[in-house]
Amino acid sequence: MGEIEPISVMRMPATSAAGAPPARVTFDRRELDRILDLYGRMVALGEWRDYAIDFTRDRAVFAIFKRAMDTPLFRIEKDPRLARRQGAYSVVSQTGLVLKRGRELPQVLAVLEKPLRSV
Numbered sequence: 001m002g003e004i005e006p007i008s009v010m011r012m013p014a015t016s017a018a019g020a021p022p023a024r025v026t027f028d029r030r031e032l033d034r035i036l037d038l039y040g041r042m043v044a045l046g047e048w049r050d051y052a053i054d055f056t057r058d059r060a061v062f063a064i065f066k067r068a069m070d071t072p073l074f075r076i077e078k079d080p081r082l083a084r085r086q087g088a089y090s091v092v093s094q095t096g097l098v099l100k101r102g103r104e105l106p107q108v109l110a111v112l113e114k115p116l117r118s119v
Helices: 029-044 105-112
Strands: 050-055 060-065 074-078 089-093 098-102
Antiparallel strands (some): 060 074
């Protein structure tokens, strides 16, 4: 039997040859792992039930829902244009209030962590 060769993943360059920005802003694998880890824990607690991901030219959005038909409870957004000023990552509430903004995703996601309760 022959060896199984790993699948090569084609990555989009940060900029094109002409220096234009990429066609869409996306979450990379490390960012998605962090977000989905938090999402999985909150689903296990019964807090969240559904999510949606949207990639546009300007930003990437991970929307979190309590029920599929509702508006999102929270949106985790990545906007590279704000990276130098306020930080590329933000957590936005259902009402549009920015709960946390920063340069490091784990620090921004900390606002969504449930505090431990004593039993």
